[in-house]
Structure formats: C-alpha cells, structure tokens
Amino acid sequence: MSLYKMYRERTREAKVMIQSMDGALYKALFSGGVAFFEKNVEYINSLNVFPVPDGDTGTNMHLTIVSGRNEISTLTSTDLGVISKQLSRGLLLGARGNSGVILSQIFRGIAQGFEKHKTADTKLFAEGLKKGAEVAYKSVMRPVEGTILTVIRETAKDAVKIARKTDDFESFLEQVLEAAKKSLAKTPDLLPVLKEVGVVDSGGQGLVILFEGMLKALRGEEIDTAVIAGDGDYVPVTLDLSDFGFDDDHEHDAYGFCTEFIIRLHERAQKTYSNEKLQKQLESLDGNSIVIVSDDDIVKVHVHTEHPLQVFEIASTLGEFVTLKSENMQEQFEKQKEHNEPKVQANPQGPKVAVIAVASGSGVANLFKDLGCAYVIEGGQTLNPSTQDFVKAIEEVGAQEVVILPNNSNIILAAQQTKELVDIPLEIIPTRTIPQGLAAMIHFNSESSVEDIATGMNNALENVRSGQVTYAVRDTTMDGLTIKQGDFIGIDEKTIVSADKSLVESTKALLDEMIDEDAEIVTVIAGADTKVKDTKTIYEYLVEKHPDIDIECFDGKQPVYNFLISVE
The missing domain is CATH 3.30.70 (Alpha-Beta Plaits)
Known part of the structure; x- marks a missing residue:
C-alpha cells in the first residue's frame, strides 16, 4: 500500500477531508490526468467523425498536455498561482490542433482564476473552471455547440453549484466528473453530424478523460503507464502522491x-x-x-x-x-x-517579409519553396505542429515581418496563438488546404508590406475550390453515401461526394463534381502511395473532357491523401 493511500485511509478514519489544493497537489492531479489520458488516446482518435485516416484529436490533446506536464515537472514551488501559470504556458507552447489549443485556453482561464492564490478551495476551483470556459470561448472565432466548448461551459456552471454544497475536493471532483459526462452525452443532440455517425464529441471526451484521471490521482489510485516525453521517446511514468503536503516553496530558500x-x-x-x-x-x-x-x-x-x-x-x-x-x-x-524569457523579436537586418507554411510531403514542400516560401514546417493531417513549432520557425527565418500559412483548418488556432509569444508583425492567413496555400503563395511579393501581402492572399482564397481523395477507415453512412472500409472517398471541401473501391473512379467522380463552367485551372497533386499510371489516367481524363482548361499535375509525395485537387 502506498504512503499516500495510508494517509488517505487515516484521514478518512479521522473524518478529515482535503479542503485545500496547493500547487503541489494541482501538479500531481494534472500528472495523473496525463497518465490516464495516455491510455485512451486511440479511443479518442477513433471518435473522428469522418471515416478517414486522420483522426488525431486524442493525439493532439495528448501532446498538448504532455507539454504542460513537462513545463512544470521541475518546478518545486507549492504556490498554486505559480504552478498554474507555468502549466498554462507549457500547454500554450505545446498546443496542437483545434482541440489542443482550446484545451490550452481552458487551463489558461483556470490559471487566471488562480492568479495570486497559493491555495484553492472548491469554490475557487469552480470559479477557475468558469473562467476557463470563458477564455476558451473567446479563443474561437465561431464557437460550435456540441463540442469541448459546450462540455467545459456546462461543467463549469454545474461546478459552481456543486462547490456551494461541498468543500471536500474528492466529493467535488466526483460530482464535476459526472456533470462533464452528462454534458458529453448530450453533444450528439447539439451537433447533428455526431448523431449521424453515432459518436460523442472527441474533444469533449478527451476533457472528460482528463478530469477522470485527476480524480483517480486524488483518490490515490496508482496510474502506471507509458507517456510520450518531449523528445518523442516512450518512458515509464508512475504517479506518486506520497509527497502530498510537502512544503516545497523555495521563494525564500533557493539554495542547498x-x-x-x-x-x-x-x-x-x-x-x-x-x-x-x-x-x-x-x-x-x-x-x-x-x-x-x-x-x-x-x-x-x-x-x-x-x-x-x-x-x-x-x-x-x-x-x-x-x-x-x-x-x-x-x-x-x-x-x-528562465520561464519568463522575452518574446521573439523582429530582426531588422533580416528579410523584409518571410512566409512560413505547413506542408506534408517533400514534393508539396518544394512547391511552396519554389513560390518563395522561406520555411516549411513538416505537418498537416495526423501531424499538427505545435505553437512552439511556429515560434521556432519565426526565430529561424529571422525576418522583419512574417506571414504564416497553416494550410489545414486544424492548425489555424495553434498558429494564431503564436502572436502571444512573439513581438513581430505577424499575419496568419486562414488557409485550410494545401491548394489554398499554394494559391496564396502566388500572390506573395517580398517587397510589399505584410498587411498588403495578407490582403492579396486572403482575396486569393475566395477563388479556390479544394478536394482530396483518401481511403475510408471504417464502414459508415454519411452525406447520403454508403461507405465501406477501404473505399476511396472523394471530399469536396468538407462534403464526401464519392466512394468507390477504385481510386481512379472515385477521383473522376470528385472532379466531375468540382469542375463547373467557370473553372480555368485544375491542379492535381499525387500522394506518396499513388501509382504513376493512376495519375496519368486522371490527367488524360481531364485533358479529354476539359480541353479548354489548364491542367497541371505534380508529385507531392504527401501521406494519407492519394490526390489533392484544386479548381480555380
């Protein structure tokens, strides 16, 4: 039996409750949440609505919280305000994907609620959750109900009521977890696509699992698992709460x-x-x-x-x-x-403007570089770069002004968080696809101001229609189509328009849907797993059916997607 369990048993016998949470306990609870989350990453990934091989919500959230845990792992202060602030920073730096960014903002709000407090009771914790929900909602331009946002908002609202009735942290967290589960169960009723596919929101599920891990830690349940460390290696982590209550505040004792x-x-x-x-x-x-x-x-x-x-x-x-x-x-x-390091500054001797783009596949990366992109961050679907990756890229290019092309809807929020960590003119162009990013690069002029470049790039996005072809990872019915595992599916923007066992036939059907009488240019980018003969067949099909349209084909070597298609 662990010392922590012995302690908890003795306190229960004496009818003593944990009524105060300091920074050490908060750190231990969060570490427990991370350890338990790791066991459920693939389950969270499986809740992806689209049946494509890019369900990465669990992975993004996991990498985000591991970054937060690593940020506070060496801190010895027991000051709740200090620990929560550094945890927030670690989450921000490691934030990946929309789910990871929103999660980082939840804990940013919690940190704001804990600011200047060395300890918290259940009421302050509940107010922190409420502040976390407010900050998370503000971080999203168009909040969608039926997502992690709904779960944190409704949970925080219930937490405030729960805290009025109990000052026992274990009872409090038990009831908060139940409130979170109830909110999660309602997400399919708020977001029709979830009900259509038969799943709950993956981000909301991740938040519930994190809370559940924190409760397990508070109860003293041992969580022995493998988590991804900052360098990507797997290391064993055993949650040990046996040092609960130790006073490690070194503010006046920083030697020895x-x-x-x-x-x-x-x-x-x-x-x-x-x-x-x-x-x-x-x-x-x-x-x-x-x-x-x-x-x-x-x-x-x-x-x-x-x-x-x-x-x-x-x-x-x-x-x-x-x-x-x-x-x-x-x-x-x-x-x-060192955690209070200064923000990245503009380099007055560097290039006037540099563009940083996110792309996956050596061929796609070369396309961006050929158009004048200064730095390509390897990433995209299944590999969302973190906010810190963008900060490092900005340092590397050493420019006076910077433009970022995320090229994926799940990366835009992480890119936007970069503005808080740099002191340099920075524009984030909301490119949601590789074709949009390439269209934006055509309007890049290194001699123009970053504002003028952003205006031209944003205008270019309006004239691009994006498509992609990949394979289904499960059987489902969606957008009126019956899809079987292994089918090649064609996606026009966000709508699945074709599904066929043949890659060529599915791609043809997608092209027929995308090309209209206003189309002037069609670009086809072949993926790493696409055979040359299939690309040639698609090219010949386009030339024969649309002789008046400019057809361009490139070998992008991107993973996941057999074809990326743009119509302008």
Missing part, C-alpha cells in the same frame, strides 16, 4: 539541496526509531522544510539542506534505501526564472 528518500527500517532500528529523534538530527545539519512520515517499518523524509551526503549517512544507519534523490534548488530556481 531538496533531498527526499524512503527507507525501510532495520529490525533493530524499529525498536528505537522516532520521527522526533530523526528531525533533531536533520536540524543539526541546518536542515529546514523538514517533513517526516512513517508507517510501521517505512519512513519517508523530505528536507532542504546544504549537506545531503551527511543526511544520507544518517539515514543509512537506520535501514536500507527504497528511493532517494537530491536536487540543487539554486539550479531549479534559475530554471524557474
């Missing part, structure tokens, strides 16, 4: 070593050991912030000291080490200060 260990007492030491005796020994070494918890033959110790080796020597005479660590608090203190 934060030393922690667990020992199993020798049989002979059990007869004479006492917490008070050990505390006096640690105090003799100028130890402070001392916390000692013992249960039978197990002793957990936390101390700040300039002499960690001598502390370990004393402990070694009592028993064998189960765990031990000692961290330089001055180094951690410096790391905390």
Whole structure:
C-alpha cells in the first residue's frame, strides 16, 4: 500500500477531508490526468467523425498536455498561482490542433482564476473552471455547440453549484466528473453530424478523460503507464502522491539541496526509531522544510539542506534505501526564472517579409519553396505542429515581418496563438488546404508590406475550390453515401461526394463534381502511395473532357491523401 493511500485511509478514519489544493497537489492531479489520458488516446482518435485516416484529436490533446506536464515537472514551488501559470504556458507552447489549443485556453482561464492564490478551495476551483470556459470561448472565432466548448461551459456552471454544497475536493471532483459526462452525452443532440455517425464529441471526451484521471490521482489510485516525453521517446511514468503536503516553496530558500528518500527500517532500528529523534538530527545539519512520515517499518523524509551526503549517512544507519534523490534548488530556481524569457523579436537586418507554411510531403514542400516560401514546417493531417513549432520557425527565418500559412483548418488556432509569444508583425492567413496555400503563395511579393501581402492572399482564397481523395477507415453512412472500409472517398471541401473501391473512379467522380463552367485551372497533386499510371489516367481524363482548361499535375509525395485537387 502506498504512503499516500495510508494517509488517505487515516484521514478518512479521522473524518478529515482535503479542503485545500496547493500547487503541489494541482501538479500531481494534472500528472495523473496525463497518465490516464495516455491510455485512451486511440479511443479518442477513433471518435473522428469522418471515416478517414486522420483522426488525431486524442493525439493532439495528448501532446498538448504532455507539454504542460513537462513545463512544470521541475518546478518545486507549492504556490498554486505559480504552478498554474507555468502549466498554462507549457500547454500554450505545446498546443496542437483545434482541440489542443482550446484545451490550452481552458487551463489558461483556470490559471487566471488562480492568479495570486497559493491555495484553492472548491469554490475557487469552480470559479477557475468558469473562467476557463470563458477564455476558451473567446479563443474561437465561431464557437460550435456540441463540442469541448459546450462540455467545459456546462461543467463549469454545474461546478459552481456543486462547490456551494461541498468543500471536500474528492466529493467535488466526483460530482464535476459526472456533470462533464452528462454534458458529453448530450453533444450528439447539439451537433447533428455526431448523431449521424453515432459518436460523442472527441474533444469533449478527451476533457472528460482528463478530469477522470485527476480524480483517480486524488483518490490515490496508482496510474502506471507509458507517456510520450518531449523528445518523442516512450518512458515509464508512475504517479506518486506520497509527497502530498510537502512544503516545497523555495521563494525564500533557493539554495542547498531538496533531498527526499524512503527507507525501510532495520529490525533493530524499529525498536528505537522516532520521527522526533530523526528531525533533531536533520536540524543539526541546518536542515529546514523538514517533513517526516512513517508507517510501521517505512519512513519517508523530505528536507532542504546544504549537506545531503551527511543526511544520507544518517539515514543509512537506520535501514536500507527504497528511493532517494537530491536536487540543487539554486539550479531549479534559475530554471524557474528562465520561464519568463522575452518574446521573439523582429530582426531588422533580416528579410523584409518571410512566409512560413505547413506542408506534408517533400514534393508539396518544394512547391511552396519554389513560390518563395522561406520555411516549411513538416505537418498537416495526423501531424499538427505545435505553437512552439511556429515560434521556432519565426526565430529561424529571422525576418522583419512574417506571414504564416497553416494550410489545414486544424492548425489555424495553434498558429494564431503564436502572436502571444512573439513581438513581430505577424499575419496568419486562414488557409485550410494545401491548394489554398499554394494559391496564396502566388500572390506573395517580398517587397510589399505584410498587411498588403495578407490582403492579396486572403482575396486569393475566395477563388479556390479544394478536394482530396483518401481511403475510408471504417464502414459508415454519411452525406447520403454508403461507405465501406477501404473505399476511396472523394471530399469536396468538407462534403464526401464519392466512394468507390477504385481510386481512379472515385477521383473522376470528385472532379466531375468540382469542375463547373467557370473553372480555368485544375491542379492535381499525387500522394506518396499513388501509382504513376493512376495519375496519368486522371490527367488524360481531364485533358479529354476539359480541353479548354489548364491542367497541371505534380508529385507531392504527401501521406494519407492519394490526390489533392484544386479548381480555380
């Protein structure tokens, strides 16, 4: 049984409730949420409405919250305001996809609610959730009900009512989780496409799972799983709440070593050991912030000291080490200060204007570069870049002004968040597809101002119609079509217009739907898995059927989509 569970059992027996949450507990609860979320990533991805191989809501949310967890993992402060602020920053930097960005904004609002508070009761936590919902709604230009936004808004509203009736955090979170589940269950009634496909909103489901993980952590349930670290490697993470209640606020104690260990007492030491005796020994070494918890033959110790080796020597005479660590608090203190790094500045000696685009596939990336794009971020469907990726790209190009082409509707919000992290004239063109991005690049003039370039690019988007061909990952009925797993489906903007076992036939049907009497240029970009003979067949079909239209074909080498098509 973990020390935390022992503690919880004793507090229950004494009828003691957890009525206050500090930064250490908040960090532990969020870490528990991350660990539990990891187990459910693929399930959340499977809730994608379209039956295409790009369901990445779970992946985006997971990478976002891992970034937040990593941001606070080395912080030792127990100040709730400090921890929540840095968590918010980590989520912002790692935000990917619409779901990840909205989630980051929820926790940004929560951080604003916790600002200047070292601890929170259930009422303050509820107000934080309410603020989180408000900030999230403001971050989206056209909020859609039946999504994660609805779930957080309705949950926060219920949380305020719940907090008036209980100051026990465990009871509070239990009821908040139930409120979130009820709101999630209603999302198909608010968004018809969810009901048509028979799923709940994937982003809302992700939020519910995060809350559920936080509750599991509060209850002391062990969560032992593998999570994706910042470098993409898999590492084991075991949630350990046994240090609950330790005072790690180093604001006035930023020197020495934060030393922690667990020992199993020798049989002979059990007869004479006492917490008070050990505390006096640690105090003799100028130890402070001392916390000692013992249960039978197990002793957990936390101390700040300039002499960690001598502390370990004393402990070694009592028993064998189960765990031990000692961290330089001055180094951690410096790391905390680094979190307030200045924003990226414009480079007066750099290019006047640089364009940064998001694209997947070497052929597509080369198309953008040939049109004058300074930097291409590898990404798109199934690989949404984070806000931090955009910040790094802006630093790399070192320009006076920057234009960003997201080229995917699920990347626009992450790109927009970049404005908060840089101090440079920046325009985000809301390109939702690769064809729109390429059309925008045609209007790029490196000598114009960023405002004029943005105006020309935005106007260009109005004349582009985008299509794509991919394969179905499941059986479904949608947009009046019966779709079988493995069928090639043609999508005109957001509507599935064709489904066929033949790639060529499905593509032809899509082209017939997209090309009208006003069409002047048709561009076909072949994907990495598309055979040359199929591309040639499509080209010949277009030339024969539309002799007066300019036809262009390129080898984009993009994944997921066999063809990307634009009609201008």
